[in-house]
Amino acid sequence: MSDDNKEIVVIGHHNPDTDAITAALVYADFLRRMNLNAKAYRLGDLNNETKFVLKTIGIEEPEMLPDNMPEGTQVALVDHNESQQSMKNLKKMNVTHVVDHHKLGDLTTSEPVYLRFEPVGCTGTILTKLFHEHNLDIDQTTAFLLISGILSDTLHFRSPTTTDDDRKIVEYLYPLTKIDNLESYVKKLFEAKSDLTGFSTKKILLLGYKTFHFNDEH
Incomplete structure (x- = not known):
C-alpha cells in the first residue's frame, strides 16, 4: 500500500522501448491525478524512436533512476513485472502498483499491491482504459504518448499480440492527438525505430532486450 506523501517512482524495464517510457510518463500523470506523489524515471538510454x-x-526525457535508491522506496512498475528486468534491489523496495500486458513473473510483495494485467498488445491500451474508468480527460500530449506506444509495440497492428482493444483504442485516441495523417506518422515513427545512429554494437543487440526467469534459470 502507498503512502500518499512519499514519492512513487514509476518505471518501465531496462533497455526501455517506447511503450516502457510513454507508459511511465502517462501512469505517473495518472497517479498524480489520483492525488498521489508520482514521478516517471527511466532505466536506460532511450532508443531513437522514443527520442523522436x-x-x-x-517533452523532456525522464531522469535516469539512481542506483542507490533507499530501501522501502515506493515503486510502480509499467510494461514489466520481472525483477530481472527492473531496478536494482527491487525486492527491497515497496512495490505499490503494477500495470502490464506480459505474463506474470517472479514478483512478490510483502503488502497488498494494485495490479492491472490484460492480454493486450501494449501497456498504453490498459492505461487508456484506466483514464476512461476514472472519468479523466485525455489531453493531446497524453493521447500522443499513448498512441505512439501502442503503434510501436503492436508494429501498427502487425504484431501477433495485437487485439481488437488495441485497434479500438488507437481509433479513439487518433483525433485527440491532432496528428494530421496517421499513416505518415507511423512511417516516421518506424524510420526512427530503425535508425541505429549513435548506438554501439552491444547497445544494438540489447535494444528491447529483456531477461526472463524460467525454472530458476535465466
Missing part, C-alpha cells in the same frame, strides 16, 4: 516521440510532442 518525445521531441515531436515537446
Whole structure:
C-alpha cells in the first residue's frame, strides 16, 4: 500500500522501448491525478524512436533512476513485472502498483499491491482504459504518448499480440492527438525505430532486450 506523501517512482524495464517510457510518463500523470506523489524515471538510454516521440510532442526525457535508491522506496512498475528486468534491489523496495500486458513473473510483495494485467498488445491500451474508468480527460500530449506506444509495440497492428482493444483504442485516441495523417506518422515513427545512429554494437543487440526467469534459470 502507498503512502500518499512519499514519492512513487514509476518505471518501465531496462533497455526501455517506447511503450516502457510513454507508459511511465502517462501512469505517473495518472497517479498524480489520483492525488498521489508520482514521478516517471527511466532505466536506460532511450532508443531513437522514443527520442523522436518525445521531441515531436515537446517533452523532456525522464531522469535516469539512481542506483542507490533507499530501501522501502515506493515503486510502480509499467510494461514489466520481472525483477530481472527492473531496478536494482527491487525486492527491497515497496512495490505499490503494477500495470502490464506480459505474463506474470517472479514478483512478490510483502503488502497488498494494485495490479492491472490484460492480454493486450501494449501497456498504453490498459492505461487508456484506466483514464476512461476514472472519468479523466485525455489531453493531446497524453493521447500522443499513448498512441505512439501502442503503434510501436503492436508494429501498427502487425504484431501477433495485437487485439481488437488495441485497434479500438488507437481509433479513439487518433483525433485527440491532432496528428494530421496517421499513416505518415507511423512511417516516421518506424524510420526512427530503425535508425541505429549513435548506438554501439552491444547497445544494438540489447535494444528491447529483456531477461526472463524460467525454472530458476535465466
